[in-house]
Amino acid sequence: MADNPQLQAQLAAIEARFRQRLDDELDTLNDLCAQLHDDPSALRSLRDRLHKLAGSAGTFGYGELGRVARQLEQQAQTQLDAKQPDAAVLTDLSSAGAQLRPLLKRDEQRQAQPQQLDAGISDEDRHRHVGLLIEEDDLASQMTQTLDSFGYQVTRLASPEALHTAAQLDALIIDTSPPGSRLLSHPVFQQAPGQLPPLLIISSLDTFSSRLQAVRAGAVGFFTKPVDLPLLERRLERGFSSQQGGPFRVLIVDDDTELTARYQLVLSNAGIRVDTVSDANLLLDKMHKFIPEVVLMDLNMPEYSGPELAQVIRLDDDWLRVPIVYLSAETNAERQMSALLKAGDDFITKPISDSTLLTTVYARAQRARMVSDALARDSLTGLLKHADIKEQLELEAERAKRSHAPVSVAMIDIDHFKNVNDSYGHACGDNVIRALSNMLRQRLRKVDRLGRYGGEEFVAVLPGCNSDDAYQLLESIREAFNALQFSSGGQQFHCSFSAGISACEADAWADEELLERADRALYRAKQSGRNRLCRDDGVPD
The missing domain is CATH 3.40.50.2300 (Response regulator)
Incomplete structure (x- = not known):
């Protein structure tokens, strides 16, 4: 935000309004000071006014004025807490307005050029580029294949020195098991925090010492062998969650108009969505x-x-x-x-x-x-839970209404899932659920929202997708899932799913109706023979 003329002009306008308000504030303080000896209630009003002035003056560059206002506020509070006010202190307080007016002039003379704000958080999407520093070929190959299927770009590094020439990485995964046990002592990893990408450590030792070493190296994840790759991928995904979820949302609750406007301007220019009350x-x-x-x-x-x-x-x-x-x-x-x-x-x-x-x-x-x-993630699949996917649907529906963009919702249900559990056991049924959740995560876009709605049922929220786009996307996933082969006790079998799709392309429905219509379309798909998609036609059943 530095060197932003528009921002500086907006800040200057807010500061000008605050400066104008200061004159009125000091006049009111003078009136209250004159009433102190005759009107006991004036002391509390004076304290409140001083408190507000102490909080806002420094933010707008009137530092000395704010500090003295705070000292006077504390004196007023002491008198309010006392059983019998001190007449001498009240006399001092009665000159509060006169003390503050000269400070206002001095602060104005001392004020430097308009302050420059720190650079904000970039809204630019990250390139999901992950580096692997792993000597074990099988593990490196398996991890590359898994991360690639989830949409990451993966580069295997031959040595720590390769970090200097590698393209910019968003994360780095290191295996510190022998023979890589001394990797973290390499000078490359002794750099100051922030100069390396986020580290995820793999180790054959699960001890306090190994975890402490990982933390001291700046690790954000620690995994022991054999590595749970879906869990590792979820930790990576969590690291990107702030970018995936869009701008942060901040609500300001304050009665000070100018101060609130300044906070809102500063945060908004850092890419944060702000609302006020x-x-x-x-x-x-x-x-x-x-x-x-x-x-x-x-x-x-x-x-x-x-x-x-x-x-x-x-x-x-x-x-x-x-x-x-x-x-x-x-x-x-x-x-x-x-x-x-x-x-x-x-x-x-x-x-x-x-x-x-x-x-x-x-x-x-x-x-x-x-x-x-x-907290929102389902332990079996890593997808959003029931309540949280509904919340994401609400957010995406609101976003679609603001931008007049389409949004689609799909309800997906594995066909004859009870037969899978009865025939092959619940452990095998869990594998089927994981397989579909992984496939959905692989095939859907990073901006899409995906949750386990309950049991073998899933909900996908597809922002920017109209009904045709959603249908084509889900149809390709349905065909790919049909081709998966599952095995249990030497037996091979296949599974399928049915899905219902609803879309909002002209602010026609609320988010609750989108979900209900997708559910009705799913019911029709199952009634029509399963292993198919049905689109909501917009006409109630």
């Missing part, structure tokens, strides 16, 4: 429509507190995973801890620099998405 009555509706991954919550607002609203959010189990980060000028450690104990996850003290805001939000959102993704 200033009216608490709209909070839950906004949560359900926007589905934020992080909530930035002001701690003190006129009619309600941040912890109160955080607890209201936490009453809904759907939002237990969403981190809530409090924003406040509060510096008292005890009050901060009290706020965190009431449904909060983190605390950022105002004033907040743009880089701190970006770093905190990005780190929290990334971590939240990774945890949410891990």
Whole structure:
């Protein structure tokens, strides 16, 4: 975002509005100061005004003004906590407005050029290029074949030095088993964090020492032999989850208009989708429509507190995973801890620099998405669970409506699956489910969403696909699945699936109707003899 004239112009406009508001704020403070000795309620109003000023002034570059406002706020709070206010302190506070006005002028004279923001997170799609530093030929060949089938570009490296000449890698998989046991001590792996791609370590030893060594080398995954390749691939997939899931979504709950506008501008220019709430009555509706991954919550607002609203959010189990980060000028450690104990996850003290805001939000959102993704995955297939694929359908339907793009939904069910379990056992049935889930993941695009809806039933959400595109894609997968040969106890057999497809190409239906229509089309496919696809015709049965 550095050297972005449009951004700097927008920031300047917000700062100008805040500067204009400062004059009004200081006039109001002067009026409250004049009332201190005659009106006891004026002290609380003065404290609230000083608290808000202490939080916002520094963010807009009025650092000294913000620091003194915080000191005065603490004095006011001490008097509110005291059984009997100190007349001498009240006299000092009565000159608060007069103390702050000169600081405003000094801060204006000291302000440097408009601040440059740190570079944002790029929206550019990653090339999924994985490097293998594995001496065991069989393992390297097997891993290359598996990762290739999942759509990764794989390069086998002959030595650590090859990293210097290899094309840019998005991940690196290293086998530290003998004879590669000393690989991590190579100078290439002693570089500063961030100079190497994410590392996944394979080892023949599963000890605390080997895992600690992997962590110190910067590993994000550790796998022991024999390697569970689907599990390793899922860890790779999780590493790319922030790019797959689209921009992070952040909801700001704050009553300060200019401050909220600045936060929104800074985050938006980093590729983050931002929405705001200033009216608490709209909070839950906004949560359900926007589905934020992080909530930035002001701690003190006129009619309600941040912890109160955080607890209201936490009453809904759907939002237990969403981190809530409090924003406040509060510096008292005890009050901060009290706020965190009431449904909060983190605390950022105002004033907040743009880089701190970006770093905190990005780190929290990334971590939240990774945890949410891990919890959302079915243990057998690694696909999204029932509730989570429905949530993804809701997100993609909303995105399609905003962009006026098509979206299709397919419900897929393995034919006569009970016969497979009865004839060959549940372990063999699990293999059939895994095979179909793997094939779907291999053949569908990375932007598609895929979940295990229940038992042997799957749901695929295909953004940007109309009915014809979805039909052709699923038909090719159906034919490939028919050709797979399964074996159990020396017996060979084949399986098939049926699918129902519905599509929305003109904002015609809500996401719930898309799923219901796909389910009806699946029912027709099964009634028509199975091993086929049926499209929803848009006419209720």
